[in-house]
Amino acid sequence: MxxxxxxxxxxxxxxxxxxxxxxxxxxxxxxxxxxxxxxxxxxxxxxxxxxxxxxxxxxxxxxxxxxxxxxxxxxxxxFQGFSLSFKAPDDASAARTFAALGEGGQVQMPLAKTFFASSFGMVADRFGVSWMVIVEP
Missing domain, CATH: 3.10.180.10 (2,3-Dihydroxybiphenyl 1,2-Dioxygenase, domain 1)
Structure with missing residues (x-):
């Protein structure tokens, strides 16, 4: 399924x-x-x-x-009430993807290290689609 x-x-x-x-x-x-x-x-x-x-x-x-x-x-x-999650292979890829998705969009939570990920951030792209970019530890 x-x-x-x-x-x-x-x-x-x-x-x-x-x-x-x-x-x-x-x-x-x-x-x-x-x-x-x-x-x-x-x-x-x-x-x-x-x-x-x-x-x-x-x-x-x-x-x-x-x-x-x-x-x-x-x-x-x-586009409200959901986010698409993008799992990046490493922090450099996460930074590039986050910046690209954010062009013309709006950062909701800056990309940063968290207790659950080496990189995590949330951004709405120029179309209003919310994305979570994550690099799992």
Whole structure:
């Protein structure tokens, strides 16, 4: 059994995919645009001009899969009540990843040594997704 996060970027999915490709080495396993899907049903109308937006994407980050979409293209993403955890192999990698994720974002807890990790910090990226970066002892 697996639990996989599914993130809705409400119109910025392609930008997020590129950001995670650069910062985390994410690889796109699958990407489908709204124009590639079947005709929309009346209760699932998309805003005009959204045909090239991402209906579904599957990203591989290391050994993990993260799924993503532009959702209803509302322009109002809300990532609250959860964090994605990134386990770095060493402190130098953690520092690089933390800094890259924080570009245009907001540090919630600076990366530092803690009683449970040689490095741990929390940062919200430019899309509002909260990340915990950790190097286990």
């Amino acid at each position: 697996q639990v996989q996060p599914y993130l809705f970027f409400e119109g910025r999915c392609e930008e997020a995919i590129e950001f995670y490709r650069k910062t985390l080495g994410a690889e796109t396993d699958m990407l489908m645009r709204y124009k590639d899907g079947p005709e929309p049903t009346p209760d699932c109308q998309m805003p005009p001009g959204s045909e090239n937006k991402v209906m579904h994407a599957s990203l591989r980050i290391g050994e993990s899969t993260v799924m993503a979409s532009d959702g209803r293209c509302s322009g109002k993403s809300s």
